[in-house]
Amino acid sequence: MKTIKVGLGTCGVSAGGEKTYEAIKHEIEKENIQVILKETGCNGMCYREPLVEVIDEENHSFLYGDVTPEKATRIMIDHVMKNMPVKEWIVQNSGPTEDDAFFQKQRRIVLRNCGIIDPNSIDEYIAVGGYEAIRTVIKKNTPEQVIDIMTKSGLRGRGGGGFLTGVKWKFCRQAEGTLKYIICNADEGDPGAFMDRSTLESDPHSVLEGMMIGAYAIGAEEGYIYCRAEYPKAVARLKHSIREALAKGFLGKNIFGSNVNFSIKIKEGAGAFVCGEETALIASIEGKRGMPRFRPPFPANKGLWDKPTNINNVETFANIPWIIMNGAEAFAAMGTENSKGTKVFALAGKIARGGLAEVPMGITINEIVYDIGGGIKGGKKFKAVQMGGPSGGCIPASMGDLQIDYQQINKTGAIMGSGGMVVLDETTCMVEMAKFFLSFTQEESCGKCTFCRIGTKRMLEILERITDGNGREGDVELLQHLAYQIRNNTICGLGQTAPNPVLTTLKYFPEEYEAHIRDKKCPAHSCAPLLTFSIQADACKGCTLCAKACPVEAISGEKKKVHEINVATCIKCGKCFETCKFNAVLKN
Numbered sequence: 001m002k003t004i005k006v007g008l009g010t011c012g013v014s015a016g017g018e019k020t021y022e023a024i025k026h027e028i029e030k031e032n033i034q035v036i037l038k039e040t041g042c043n044g045m046c047y048r049e050p051l052v053e054v055i056d057e058e059n060h061s062f063l064y065g066d067v068t069p070e071k072a073t074r075i076m077i078d079h080v081m082k083n084m085p086v087k088e089w090i091v092q093n094s095g096p097t098e099d100d101a102f103f104q105k106q107r108r109i110v111l112r113n114c115g116i117i118d119p120n121s122i123d124e125y126i127a128v129g130g131y132e133a134i135r136t137v138i139k140k141n142t143p144e145q146v147i148d149i150m151t152k153s154g155l156r157g158r159g160g161g162g163f164l165t166g167v168k169w170k171f172c173r174q175a176e177g178t179l180k181y182i183i184c185n186a187d188e189g190d191p192g193a194f195m196d197r198s199t200l201e202s203d204p205h206s207v208l209e210g211m212m213i214g215a216y217a218i219g220a221e222e223g224y225i226y227c228r229a230e231y232p233k234a235v236a237r238l239k240h241s242i243r244e245a246l247a248k249g250f251l252g253k254n255i256f257g258s259n260v261n262f263s264i265k266i267k268e269g270a271g272a273f274v275c276g277e278e279t280a281l282i283a284s285i286e287g288k289r290g291m292p293r294f295r296p297p298f299p300a301n302k303g304l305w306d307k308p309t310n311i312n313n314v315e316t317f318a319n320i321p322w323i324i325m326n327g328a329e330a331f332a333a334m335g336t337e338n339s340k341g342t343k344v345f346a347l348a349g350k351i352a353r354g355g356l357a358e359v360p361m362g363i364t365i366n367e368i369v370y371d372i373g374g375g376i377k378g379g380k381k382f383k384a385v386q387m388g389g390p391s392g393g394c395i396p397a398s399m400g401d402l403q404i405d406y407q408q409i410n411k412t413g414a415i416m417g418s419g420g421m422v423v424l425d426e427t428t429c430m431v432e433m434a435k436f437f438l439s440f441t442q443e444e445s446c447g448k449c450t451f452c453r454i455g456t457k458r459m460l461e462i463l464e465r466i467t468d469g470n471g472r473e474g475d476v477e478l479l480q481h482l483a484y485q486i487r488n489n490t491i492c493g494l495g496q497t498a499p500n501p502v503l504t505t506l507k508y509f510p511e512e513y514e515a516h517i518r519d520k521k522c523p524a525h526s527c528a529p530l531l532t533f534s535i536q537a538d539a540c541k542g543c544t545l546c547a548k549a550c551p552v553e554a555i556s557g558e559k560k561k562v563h564e565i566n567v568a569t570c571i572k573c574g575k576c577f578e579t580c581k582f583n584a585v586l587k588n
Helices: 010-014 017-031 069-081 098-104 122-127 132-140 143-153 165-174 195-202 204-218 232-248 278-285 314-326 328-332 365-372 406-412 430-444 450-467 475-488 493-497 500-508 510-519 545-549 575-579
Strands: 002-007 035-040 052-055 061-064 090-092 181-186 222-228 263-269 309-313 342-349 355-360 382-387 393-396 420-425 533-535 585-587
Touching: 002 010, 002 017, 010 017, 010 195, 017 035, 017 069, 052 069, 061 069, 090 098, 098 365, 122 204, 122 232, 132 204, 132 314, 143 165, 143 204, 143 314, 143 328, 165 204, 165 309, 181 204, 181 278, 181 314, 195 204, 195 232, 195 314, 195 342, 204 222, 204 232, 204 309, 204 314, 222 232, 222 278, 232 263, 263 278, 278 309, 309 314, 314 328, 342 365, 355 365, 365 382, 382 430, 393 406, 393 430, 393 500, 430 450, 430 500, 430 510, 450 475, 450 493, 450 510, 475 493, 475 500, 475 510, 500 510, 533 575, 545 575, 575 585
Parallel strands: 002 035, 181 222, 181 309, 222 263, 342 420
Antiparallel strands: 002 052, 052 061, 061 090, 342 355, 382 393, 382 420, 533 585
């Protein structure tokens, strides 16, 4: 019997996956077709959603991309009923396709089950080896041995800090007190980042199992998953998975017949970016306002309700069952000397193939952008990548051969972060990009530190002035002065890293700041107040499309005659530039 899987992660649903699923279900009922219909999560090819996989009786897989309800109907008739695959829509099967390059340089550990199993079925997770890792450690390993395995693997925390997981667990294990907690930080807030969301939606049991192993190692009997309320599908699948694990006896009392007890609760966050910081997250779980506190004491000694607490993020926990079953050496064999294993990146922005890619540490930026991501949309020029979200920085295309690991990325002034990678092309203004990220951190500042609360506001005001065409001499120096004051005088990672987007764009793209301030020009032709629009007389056909598109009637001219733009009336919206089919409108 054939099996049909439809990708219904958030990316699949937003692309119309639910309608595709219903179309397939309707065809099955209408024609009484004997097949198994399942839903699955995202396999990383977000750029091809909705995705539909047909697996035949010989276990041959045919993955279809961009499947509309109409396409789904034809796939059901031709492929499922008549055994005639629709070759022009296939994006992956046993034969070569243009999308194969997306996976060729990937090494999938965290994403090993994503897009393959039904996230709503614990039995499917068990069928691929799920919960064997926790069974193994309980039956065969002491907590100290588990910590030793993690230490030898070299796994660093994937939430952004990059602290060695085994060492972190050891600190919490050795902390005084019998009551301890373990927390999964699923408060993914970076613009353009969706690694944790996709993992929770596609393979929630791997995260639960990783937490169970961590809890066993540190001696905790209670855990929390702090997940953004803006991730309703992830929250729903987590709750369902916890119920399934409880029903199987994998959670609760006397797990696998041992004296090990463990339970998990879900705390939904209200979307405060600062709650990605450990102490702010803890405060939020306790019912307080999410604000960071001074450290030490660190959470490993005094965390949730003043008890020793360990916090790791989603991706970190999802790695752990694989490491237990495959060995620390197998994980440490991948990556670089100081950054072992793989890293999941969310590819967003001006890239041709946007989605999730899990790659070995040590891969270069160019390999991700060109070999996996397929280069820049529309054949435009690659300009930079923004790594680490609002806390990160912009790395120019000239550094595309840079190996991705924690040390190398930190040297650029950016940070690895949780794995967001926003790809920028020649049409991106770097001053405007810095302004965007600073406006985000300024809004998300909890306000506790004066330098963060006021300093980011002053920096934002300067950037707004520059992009409005009112920049003045000394602005660059003032931005740098404020940046270092904020970095050195705030207590949490939000304030300490907030200036990074500004500092890295100043470092690698100083000429763009100079053009904005001295010449009152935006080299990327992106900042509206600095733009002027005009019409080339020898290219204008007098089609009147630009005049019809102009919201303020700033364009005049008779049909089939050259048109003109009234600069005084023009509001620089760019509608004329977008509408013209003859490239007659110039943007300067």
